[in-house]
Amino acid sequence: MKLSRSIALVTGASSGIGKATAERLATAGYTVYGTSRRGAQDGQLPFTMLSLDVTDDESVDAAVGRVIELEGRIDLLVNNAGVGVAPAAAEESSIPQAQAIFDTNFMGIVRMTRAVVPHMRQRGSGRIINIGSVLGFLPLPFGALYAATKHAVEGYSESLDHELRTRGIRVSIVEPAYTKTQFDANFMEPDAKLEEYSQIRASLSATLKAVMNAADPPEVVAEVVLEAARARHPKLRYTAGKLAARLSLLRKFAPATVLDRGIRKDLRLDARKAP
Numbered sequence: 001m002k003l004s005r006s007i008a009l010v011t012g013a014s015s016g017i018g019k020a021t022a023e024r025l026a027t028a029g030y031t032v033y034g035t036s037r038r039g040a041q042d043g044q045l046p047f048t049m050l051s052l053d054v055t056d057d058e059s060v061d062a063a064v065g066r067v068i069e070l071e072g073r074i075d076l077l078v079n080n081a082g083v084g085v086a087p088a089a090a091e092e093s094s095i096p097q098a099q100a101i102f103d104t105n106f107m108g109i110v111r112m113t114r115a116v117v118p119h120m121r122q123r124g125s126g127r128i129i130n131i132g133s134v135l136g137f138l139p140l141p142f143g144a145l146y147a148a149t150k151h152a153v154e155g156y157s158e159s160l161d162h163e164l165r166t167r168g169i170r171v172s173i174v175e176p177a178y179t180k181t182q183f184d185a186n187f188m189e190p191d192a193k194l195e196e197y198s199q200i201r202a203s204l205s206a207t208l209k210a211v212m213n214a215a216d217p218p219e220v221v222a223e224v225v226l227e228a229a230r231a232r233h234p235k236l237r238y239t240a241g242k243l244a245a246r247l248s249l250l251r252k253f254a255p256a257t258v259l260d261r262g263i264r265k266d267l268r269l270d271a272r273k274a275p
Helices: 016-027 057-071 095-105 107-123 144-167 195-213 218-230 242-253 256-266
Strands: 007-010 031-036 048-051 076-079 126-131 169-176 237-240
Touching: 007 016, 007 057, 016 031, 016 076, 016 218, 031 057, 048 057, 057 107, 076 107, 095 107, 095 144, 107 126, 107 144, 107 169, 126 144, 126 218, 144 169, 169 218, 169 242, 218 237, 237 242, 242 256
Parallel strands: 007 031, 007 076, 031 048, 076 126, 126 169, 169 237
Antiparallel strands: none
């Protein structure tokens, strides 16, 4: 893609991976529009912030329409907005809560894509980069709903890339492992907690906090997004960080039983009190 005056739209850009990505694209020469539910923020940013709620059709259409009005096109869409979920058993979230998680993490991407693709298709070019996760190809015990949204992103993105390739549009997924952001500070708590799981919830939360403190910074992911955006022949999947790369190799080449034991050992599931 031509970097000079290329127009990028990045969702969830108020902090973490989204903010780091918007900043990196701006320094690389893109005109960047970041979005968040809160819109413009205090402080100097190298990109413009817009108000956008990915769970609201009208909000999505308004923000995309505003960028088209100002710039005439969108060359790159980075779907990053999402909600994290505190460690909990799958049965500890109600059906409405499960739907809300999917509405942001998956349907938000669908809404953004539906709003942006017609403009890209009309011009015969464009890139869509969806921020996925290693949890798109790995399970997460006590994070089943979150992992399910990331699995959905994988299937949607790969299918979409096949659909749009002949229209000059390519779709890629960036798959980080743990990333050191404030993402976990705003975790959605389960709304149907059960006493049977209280001990393991507390233990897994402590484990997750320790892992996040030692995780890669969001700039690692931002650099991979730029790589995918610039690629003459983009790949479907890009891992971000050494841990993500190792996990991808394990998923591809390790026997299923080895991977299964590794997941349970890392999370110390068999050492914890069973519900």
